[in-house]
Amino acid sequence: MNFVDVVFYLFATITLLAGVGVVVARNPVHAALFLVLAFCSGAGIWMLLEAEFLAIALILVYVGAVMVLFLFVVMMLDVNLVQLREGFWRWFPFGALLAGLMVFEMIWVLGSSQTSELSKAVAHAPDYSNTKELGRLLYTHYVYPFELAAVILLVAMVAAIALTLRRRAGVKSQNISKQVKVKKADRLRIVSMKSEPKNQ
């Protein structure tokens, strides 16, 4: 076993343990943090496969942005654990069946002789830039699927904003450009008064 194998098994073990942690953690915040750990070690495995762009993008997008917002929401939720675990045994057979099916599929796909060739990293020259190659492919060969995906994401974004935007009557908000434009004369009225003698 060489060094790369040791690192791989280390990352793989951490990923699996963190995945188990996500499921069994009693506290939802702990579960979210375990998910962050799983993402980080997953990125480590991708880095071993010399997919540096994917690995860093995983950290940047999922760990750096998505999970932060996730944690943000989970921390503010008042989760009732008892209520959450009520139907556990009722749904357990169904869940176990799904999990078993997924394990079977994964073994089937990853264990076959055709895919075992794909799992090895292709060796590249030291000046090979993974990012540049990916960019070149995305913007030449796959430009239409890529643009389509971008448009779909944009539509989803607009839809999400439109769904949460509620126009209620009587909402008070500041109009900042109006505030900035205010002149002294709009707010302040100087009244000149004659001073009055004390003992009148």
Next chain:
Amino acid sequence: MEWLLPIQNLLGSAWLPIWTVVKIMLIVGPLMIGVAYLTLAERKVIGWMQSRIGPNRVGYFGLLQPLADGLKLLMKEIIIPSGSNKLLFVIAPIMVLMPALAAWAVIPFSAELVLTNVNAGLLYILAMTSLGVYGVIIAGWASNSKYAFLGCLRSAAQIVSYEIAMGFALVTVLMAAQSLNLGDIVRGQHGQYGMLNWYIIPLFPMFIVYLISGVAETNRAPFDVAEGESEIVAGFHVEYSGMGFALFFLGEYANMILIAFLTSIMFLGGWLSPVPFLPDSIVWMLAKVAFVLFLFLWFRATFPRYRYDQLMRLGWKVFIPVTLVWVVVVGAWMQTPYWLW
């Protein structure tokens, strides 16, 4: 490095890890000293701006003040609040400092002086700086305190928002340099006109956006709503004492120095000399970093704290549209013969 060869032969295969650790020490050591003296510089500079003297009791000119502060924090008792999540409470300061130090692995100090010269250096920096927010969130949540929690929510929203503007500002830089490698970005700013070849000239609006987002990203005044003494005591680290607090402090200042280095590398030509007849060297780099750090301190002494909604408005409604427009402008500009960089 010929004089190291005998040691290299003596150690054999253990040489590489040992030499790497030595190199890491050579970065982290001066960085920690830099952080210590940045705190002193901050107090001195702000003192002078406010017609005060600043620390001048410990050592000549107050030069031993950072050591005294460090020693004081080291001696203090660490109090773990009851009802807090103990493990996360202890991990949080480490989670702040870790990415702040890890990002330094790809920073080039001069043409040859860099720990690892990776092609995706800029992406790596972005990934590492985006991890720093976890320490803040975990600290706020694990403290089991309302003030800390409010501070951590504010900080999380702020960092995530300004990261987008920062990322877009860097997209224009990598468009101009056509590389993610930090060394190549500096080399792309090399030319016969010295200063005029730096990216600050074509990307000036992005320089401003990046600098201000950098201030917001490090939770510095005037964007320090995450700490906001007058509103939420000290924000996310209100429950920390002793070394826990010191680690947050170290992380914040290490991040400040990192942003200053990145600003110099991306926009101010890194180690390149501003005038063509002087040689390029690390001295220029340090001078530019010192200037950017001075700006940080200047901002703190000058501007009142932003209100939270103003801060969000500035990030989302001003900076992000400006950066998006400038990405298109730079893209179109580069297609014309008038792109000289």
